[in-house]
């Protein structure tokens with residue numbers, strides 16, 4: 255992938271996400287993670303090579319900034335997806351309510367974004383992304399701005415949602431433990447390229463306790479070492 259100004263952002267990337275597989279990308283700043291996500295979302299067209307996204311696949315995006323509409327309640331933010339897709343009012347409302355319930359916000363549906371904490375706003379953003387039942391969900395450092403405890407809670411929540419719904423996902427993070435806990439495969443990037451791939455052996459759902467086991471420490475150590483070598 256070469257940008258108009260001549261910047262070569264990616265070279266020789268060979269990456270496939272299987273249906274129902276969660277793949278994480280870790281790598282140093284500027285190595286091309288977001289560019290891969292933007293390609294997968296169709297926001298960029300590759301300048302070389304081929305990119306295939308399954309026909310009619312629904313994709314959705316979750317960013318570090320929850321990007322909620324301030325003048326809409328949590329419910330109406332999630333409902334927006336159904337509105338844009340032309341779903342009948344009752345159906346889109348029922349789906350949005352179920353989506354907010356699934357992220358633990360059944361009691362906050364009538365609140366506006368300014369009345370919600372950062373973690374709650376991110377939950378709304380996740381509910382909005384998953385309400386359209388995407389085949390491919392794209393996450394660009396969604397938990398990067400949250401405090402550690404909120405981040406751990408949201409990792410567990412996302413893990414549970416993934417275990418129950420099994421959407422395909424590409425997830426960018428700077429946290430090696432987040433990558434290992436959430437994903438089926440960790441891709442370690444160096445500048446413009448995928449330097450290594452580490453499969454994560456555990457079935458979903460994964461207990462939050464897995465993060466405190468010796469096997470987990472070993473795997474995160476392995477990924478961290480690869481990351482250092484690739485940077």
Ligand SMILES: Nc1ncnc2c1ncn2[C@@H]1O[C@H](COP(=O)(O)OP(=O)(O)OP(=O)(O)O)[C@@H](O)[C@H]1O
Nearest residue numbers: 257258259261263282283284285286287288289290
């Ligand atoms: N529109 C653009 N035009 C020119 N160069 C770009 C453009 N977008 C990104 N780049 C360059 O492509 C490279 C990869 O950028 P990208 O945003 O994908 O990195 P990243 O790994 O997501 O970084 P970070 O972890 O800091 O978010 C960088 O050198 C960046 O400067």
